[in-house]
Each structure stands twice: as C-alpha cells, then as structure tokens.
Amino acid sequence: MDLKRLAAERAVEYVKDGMKVGLGTGSTAYWAIQRLGERVKNEGLQIETVATSQASEDQARELGIPLVPFSEIGRLDITIDGADEVDGRLNLIKGGGGALLREKIVAMNSRRLVIVVDESKVVHTLGKFPLPVEIVPFACEWTYHALDQMGCHPAWRMNGSEKYKTDNGNYIADCKLGRISDAEALNQKLNMIPGVVDNGLFVDMADTIVVAHADGTIEIKRK
Numbered sequence: 001m002d003l004k005r006l007a008a009e010r011a012v013e014y015v016k017d018g019m020k021v022g023l024g025t026g027s028t029a030y031w032a033i034q035r036l037g038e039r040v041k042n043e044g045l046q047i048e049t050v051a052t053s054q055a056s057e058d059q060a061r062e063l064g065i066p067l068v069p070f071s072e073i074g075r076l077d078i079t080i081d082g083a084d085e086v087d088g089r090l091n092l093i094k095g096g097g098g099a100l101l102r103e104k105i106v107a108m109n110s111r112r113l114v115i116v117v118d119e120s121k122v123v124h125t126l127g128k129f130p131l132p133v134e135i136v137p138f139a140c141e142w143t144y145h146a147l148d149q150m151g152c153h154p155a156w157r158m159n160g161s162e163k164y165k166t167d168n169g170n171y172i173a174d175c176k177l178g179r180i181s182d183a184e185a186l187n188q189k190l191n192m193i194p195g196v197v198d199n200g201l202f203v204d205m206a207d208t209i210v211v212a213h214a215d216g217t218i219e220i221k222r223k
C-alpha cells in the first residue's frame with residue numbers, strides 16, 4: 001500500500017464525532033481527506049472543517065465533507081497535515097505544496113496538530129529539503145536579496161516561465177540551507193524581514209507524528 005495513504009488513514013482514526021477539523025494540503029493530506037469523506041458518507045461522522053488550500057477545499061466539497069467559514073468555526077480540535085521533513089523534536093519543514101501560510105494559521109488555531117508522513121520525511125536535522133519562504137510581490141527582489149545576503153541561497157519557485165503564486169497571491173523563494181542548526185532562531189530571523197509573510201519552519205507546533213514505514217508498520221511519535 002502507498003505509505004502516505006497508510007499514515008493518513010491511521011491519523012483519521014483520531015477524528016471523532018462533533019470535532020472541528022483542519023484539512024491539510026498535499027499528496028499525503030489528500031488521503032486523509034479521502035478517508036474523512038468515506039467516514040462522513042458511510043458512518044455519518046459529524047464534523048465541521050476548514051481547509052488549508054483551495055485544492056483541499058475543493059476536494060472536501062466534492063466528497064460532501066461539511067466546510068464552515070473561518071469566521072464561524074472557532075478553535076479547531078485537530079488538524080491533519082503532511083510535512084516535507086520532520087526532526088527528532090517534531091519540528092517540521094512544510095510548504096513543498098505551497099500552502100505553508102494557511103497551514104501555519106490553521107495549525108496555530110488547532111488544539112492538536114497531527115502530521116502524517118512516510119518514513120522518507122524523518123530526518124536527524126532539518127534543512128536538506130529547501131525551506132519555502134512566502135514573500136509579498138511588492139519589491140520582492142529586495143526581499144529576495146535580503147534572503148541571499150543572509151546566506152539562504154534562495155531560488156524563486158516557478159510555474160513555467162512565471163513565478164509560482166500561492167493561494168494568497170504571494171511568491172515563494174525556496175532556500176537551500178543544507179542544515180538548519182537552530183530552527184527557532186532561523187524562523188524568527190526570517191519572519192523579521194519586511195516582505196516575508198512566513199516561512200515553512202513549524203517549530204514546536206506538531207503534537208503527534210504518524211510515520212508509515214516501508215515494512216507496513218506505523219510508528220506514532222508524540223511530544
């Protein structure tokens with residue numbers, strides 16, 4: 001079985017009747033949303049949800065999963081999302097799918113953040129995966145230059161010949177850092193740059209990591 005699917009379906013077991021649920025983004029979160037859709041349809045699972053991207057919102061709507069406006073839902077019980085890297089302290093790099101800002105906002109407003117990954121995402125030290133930094137279009141070259149000056153080795157994420165645009169209308173610079181020795185310090189430093197909206201470091205945010213291993217076993221890591 002697809003390891004992403006295995007991890008995602010296991011995490012959906014944490015969702016109970018009456019919960020308010022944040023829907024993640026990406027090819028692993030996709031399977032969590034699919035499974036939630038099945039449970040809503042087959043078990044009559046009663047949930048209210050918000051999505052972290054237009055793609056996940058469209059998927060949920062198609063499956064008949066109840067979506068509620070952010071202004072009405074209040075604090076979430078649980079969010080299930082993927083990640084690009086997870087370290088031993090459960091810190092994350094996210095944003096490979098470009099939804100880092102919405103994902104961070106939704107995660108911050110969830111009692112519990114459950115991350116679903118296959119074992120290839122588990123690392124000793126974050127940073128091999130290029131760190132996405134979301135940047136407002138205004139004077140974006142200056143913001144990019146500031147990242148370059150910091151030694152972040154940025155590269156614009158592209159969509160063909162155009163800069164990739166997030167659901168928020170912003171750009172992403174993927175930073176090839178190699179090794180992030182202090183994720184918390186870097187997170188703060190990056191977000192201090194005017195023009196940076198946020199970055200893909202999720203420090204001390206995940207409560208549970210569901211890891212699917214190649215032999216089909218599931219490992220649950222908790223804070």
Ligand SMILES: O=C(CO)[C@H](O)[C@H](O)COP(=O)(O)O
Pocket residue numbers: 004024025026027028029081082083084093094095096097098099100103
């Ligand atoms: O952060 C994300 C999207 O912004 C994704 O959760 C992350 O990129 C993992 O993606 P996938 O499950 O497709 O490997």
